[in-house]
Amino acid sequence: MTRTTAPYGSWRSPVSAQQVFAQSVRFGDLRLDDGNLYWSELRPDGKAVVVRRTQNGGIADVTPPGYDVRTRVHEYGGGDFTVCDGVIYFSNFADQHLYRQKPGAAPQLFASQKGMRYADAAVDRQRGRMIVVREDHTTGAAQAVNTLVAIDLERGGSGEVLISGNDFYASPCISPNCDKFAWLTWNHPNMPWDGTELWVAELQPDGTLADAHLLAGGLRESIFQPCWSPQGDLYFVSDRTGFWNIYCWEAGTSKIVALHPMDAEFGLPQWIFGLSTYAFAGPNVLVCSYLIDGVAHLALLDVDTLAFQPLDFPYVSVDAVVAAPGEAFLIAASATSGAALLRLDLASKQVEFLRRASDIALDPAYVSAAQPIAFPTEAGLTAHGFYYPPVNPEFGPPPGELPPLIVMSHGGPTAATSAGFRVSIQYWTTRGFAVLDVNYGGSTGYGREYRERLKGMWGVVDLADCVNGARYLVAQGLVDGKRLAIRGGSAGGYTTLCALTFTDVFAVGASYFGVSDLEALAKDTHKFESRYLDSIVGPYPECRDLYLERSALHHTNLLACPMILLQGEDDPVVPLNQANMMYEAVRARELPVAMLVFPGEQHGFVRLENNVRAIEAELYFYAKILNFEPADTIEPVEIENL
Numbered sequence: 001m002t003r004t005t006a007p008y009g010s011w012r013s014p015v016s017a018q019q020v021f022a023q024s025v026r027f028g029d030l031r032l033d034d035g036n037l038y039w040s041e042l043r044p045d046g047k048a049v050v051v052r053r054t055q056n057g058g059i060a061d062v063t064p065p066g067y068d069v070r071t072r073v074h075e076y077g078g079g080d081f082t083v084c085d086g087v088i089y090f091s092n093f094a095d096q097h098l099y100r101q102k103p104g105a106a107p108q109l110f111a112s113q114k115g116m117r118y119a120d121a122a123v124d125r126q127r128g129r130m131i132v133v134r135e136d137h138t139t140g141a142a143q144a145v146n147t148l149v150a151i152d153l154e155r156g157g158s159g160e161v162l163i164s165g166n167d168f169y170a171s172p173c174i175s176p177n178c179d180k181f182a183w184l185t186w187n188h189p190n191m192p193w194d195g196t197e198l199w200v201a202e203l204q205p206d207g208t209l210a211d212a213h214l215l216a217g218g219l220r221e222s223i224f225q226p227c228w229s230p231q232g233d234l235y236f237v238s239d240r241t242g243f244w245n246i247y248c249w250e251a252g253t254s255k256i257v258a259l260h261p262m263d264a265e266f267g268l269p270q271w272i273f274g275l276s277t278y279a280f281a282g283p284n285v286l287v288c289s290y291l292i293d294g295v296a297h298l299a300l301l302d303v304d305t306l307a308f309q310p311l312d313f314p315y316v317s318v319d320a321v322v323a324a325p326g327e328a329f330l331i332a333a334s335a336t337s338g339a340a341l342l343r344l345d346l347a348s349k350q351v352e353f354l355r356r357a358s359d360i361a362l363d364p365a366y367v368s369a370a371q372p373i374a375f376p377t378e379a380g381l382t383a384h385g386f387y388y389p390p391v392n393p394e395f396g397p398p399p400g401e402l403p404p405l406i407v408m409s410h411g412g413p414t415a416a417t418s419a420g421f422r423v424s425i426q427y428w429t430t431r432g433f434a435v436l437d438v439n440y441g442g443s444t445g446y447g448r449e450y451r452e453r454l455k456g457m458w459g460v461v462d463l464a465d466c467v468n469g470a471r472y473l474v475a476q477g478l479v480d481g482k483r484l485a486i487r488g489g490s491a492g493g494y495t496t497l498c499a500l501t502f503t504d505v506f507a508v509g510a511s512y513f514g515v516s517d518l519e520a521l522a523k524d525t526h527k528f529e530s531r532y533l534d535s536i537v538g539p540y541p542e543c544r545d546l547y548l549e550r551s552a553l554h555h556t557n558l559l560a561c562p563m564i565l566l567q568g569e570d571d572p573v574v575p576l577n578q579a580n581m582m583y584e585a586v587r588a589r590e591l592p593v594a595m596l597v598f599p600g601e602q603h604g605f606v607r608l609e610n611n612v613r614a615i616e617a618e619l620y621f622y623a624k625i626l627n628f629e630p631a632d633t634i635e636p637v638e639i640e641n642l
Contacts (some may be wrong), residue, residue, distance in 0.1 A: 487509060
């Protein structure tokens with residue numbers, strides 16, 4: 001193939017903005033029921049559907065049009081549905097009511113009290129009920145009240161309170177004999193990755209609890225995914241050694257055993273309900289996924305002999321694991337193929353594709369695979385990320401030209417980016433951009449010590465790591481130091497705004513629903529995150545000076561960098577006023593600035609047309625600021641002060 005010489009950024013790409021989003025779905029919870037696999041798919045129209053795969057391999061939607069299977073508990077949701085004997089119980093996004101859908105029938109209202117939200121149900125088969133997290137917004141209190149409630153599977157209703165008194169609850173789970181019950185709980189100001197408690201109680205014949213006691217966890221120990229074995233032992237993940245590892249409590253004893261201690265992460269930050277990194281594929285075999293330096297691996301663990309068998313698994317990102325005897329189902333991505341729902345035959349180790357998140361088949365010649373990098377940062381420490389060089393076999397740059405770099409800052413901030421293939425990154429690399437996706441200090445996947453670098457240091461450590469990652473690639477001669485961009489959403493948007501305000505490293509930036517004023521966020525956000533800033537900035541108002549010091553909005557006199565702001569109109573996490581204030585401040589500085597507000601969108605865009613418009617607008621803005629002509633035909637964006 002003859003390569004056309006053209007400036008970086010102007011290359012014609014086989015990946016359109018429409019393709020990035022049009023054919024893509026986001027997989028949600030996985031559930032197994034009587035040999036059938038159920039999962040949720042968030043589709044380009046912004047609605048989530050429950051899908052079923054029967055034992056004979058047939059795949060079909062189960063929830064009908066007109067329903068949107070998503071809960072707003074903690075605002076981020078997860079744990080949106082459960083299944084028992086073919087009956088689906090799910091939360092509908094529009095009204096947050098619970099619905100029951102029997103096989104072959106239409107959904108029926110199940111719990112319909114206004115102001116109640118539900119998530120993360122566990123079915124108590126013996127007593128014909130579910131135990132579910134309920135978030136009550138009807139009390140008139142300043143914050144919603146979270147409890148664990150029991151709801152009769154036939155009669156429905158708003159639920160009878162079973163456990164209350166703490167700020168948060170998650171992961172209710174019932175033993176196979178329905179005689180024991182376990183759950184997670186925590187209180188402000190902790191987030192679930194800071195410290196949670198694992199409680200266990202006896203389930204009495206009448207459904208009440210007895211002998212409730214704390215089994216593990218505390219203010220400085222994070223517990224993840226309690227799970228009963230077929231034999232009735234309780235398994236869970238704890239980071240008591242500095243890494244999230246799997247433990248077992250033998251029922252009726254005080255013995256807690258680490259199954260396979262290693263410097264690897266078998267847990268995830270619980271931003272949403274329903275996360276799963278391991279599952280029983282038989283009475284004594286666990287299928288488990290884990291992260292080493294941010295890259296996923298898969299193994300089989302014999303819980304009797306403690307034999308640990310890593311599998312030759314060509315996937316670098318795993319989002320969910322469920323299992324049945326002899327097989328496992330996973331949501332995973334490789335470095336060169338996107339997220340997919342997979343079936344793993346544990347005898348043959350063969351992988352079967354059941355469903356792909358995207359129908360886009362990108363020629364491997366155009367794929368830029370993630371390259372894990374470690375680079376020096378402040379205080380003599382090392383930070384991590386994934387580097388993607390520009391790749392397009394049809395084009396080459398003019399002699400001597402280096403590519404522009406887009407630094408990506410993930411959300412959370414206690415979260416992580418992965419090495420898994422994403423079409424959204426290929427959108428940039430096929431056009432001639434290099435990309436650095438940073439797992440700054442505070443990210444998960446590298447142990448508790450790395451995660452806690454962000455304690456009291458949000459807006460400092462994340463900023464330094466993004467800056468030093470960009471400088472590292474410049475020093476390596478891989479990118480153009482005069483054409484550095486930074487982008488991010490939510491907490492990543494905050495880091496982006498800080499980078500554009502407090503440093504002179506970047507030439508342009510894009511903030512998606514980013515925080516511009518920490519003080520405003522501390523005063524106006526939802527319950528789940530209302531004390532989050534206590535740990536990563538400091539208690540408010542005692543540390544108000546820090547909030548002002550690290551907020552871009554209060555230092556606009558330092559701004560010398562163009563930016564584009566993209567915001568959902570109905571965002572309950574980072575309200576619209578945050579973006580409005582930043583836009584007006586940049587405009588007053590007479591710097592090039594653009595802002596797009598999307599009606600009906602919340603924290604993270606779900607509608608196809610809005611996602612397409614946003615990424616194309618971002619490319620258009622970069623082109624105007626970095627002086628290249630994109631090959632795409634893009635609807636113009638109004639840019640002030642250009």
